[in-house]
């Protein structure tokens with residue numbers, strides 16, 4: 001996450017240790033620690049070889065790999081800048097002055113089309129959900145469309161695999177009052193919580209660390225959003241407890257996966273309301289007639 005004096009991400013220095021037992025790291029240049037497969041991946045703004053050596057000596061850990069890359073390369077070669085999914089305007093923290101100029105820090109009606117612009121401030125950090133992956137953008141667009149046409153019937157939501165929390169923020173800003181946002185990556189949860197605070201949505205969004213493979217949360221909500229991957233989606237589809245929501249936004253898959261996913265849907269009460277695409281990615285909007 002961005003902490004003073006840093007106001008943006010530039011160079012990323014990444015160190016992957018072979019264990020998570022490396023002790024507490026209190027360093028002003030630390031962006032965050034990603035825990036994956038019992039290893040710890042540390043992201044810094046600066047070269048930290050001296051610190052890394054000390055960590056190894058003290059903890060007995062070894063470094064599996066280290067890398068130096070530009071933030072742009074981490075983000076698939078893209079510049080993370082402000083973008084709009086009307087009526088939402090999303091700005092990374094290093095461009096929030098643009099948000100101020102556009103909205104004066106609050107919701108504003110533009111003179112051109114009299115439509116409301118709703119600002120979202122985002123620290124994308126090194127977590128999925130900057131808004132520049134096609135699936136995130138598809139999900140955000142679909143949330144905006146549902147909320148603009150159907151807002152009164154969507155009061156509660158779960159966001160399965162929240163990443164930066166952007167989809168939850170979009171929904172909250174468009175009127176969803178109670179949102180539970182889950183991720184199994186503690187670093188993602190910290191980033192999502194910070195983004196919730198930055199947007200003053202603490203009263204609407206509850207970020208929870210949980211492994212969705214181990215236990216499925218309560219799905220009795222108006223809208224369930226799952227931008228995940230095929231294996232986890234197939235697990236969910238075969239679990240009757242997954243099918244308690246009114247609407248589902250499902251994404252994170254490509255056309256070659258659709259046949260298997262479709263075959264796994266319990267079609268009796270489900271309606272495929274819409275199928276959207278962006279690049280090679282697909283999204284489904286499903287309605288559940290047993291609770292609608």
Ligand SMILES: C[S@@+](CC[C@H](N)C(=O)[O-])C[C@H]1O[C@@H](n2cnc3c(N)ncnc32)[C@H](O)[C@@H]1O
Pocket residue numbers: 128129130131135136139160161162163164165166167182183184185188210211212213227228232252
């Ligand atoms: C494709 S990203 C989507 C992030 C965000 N919702 C978006 O649309 O940009 C999937 C997220 O799910 C999380 N995730 C993957 N497997 C998970 C699991 N078993 N339990 C909880 N979260 C998981 C990942 O850490 C990641 O943040």
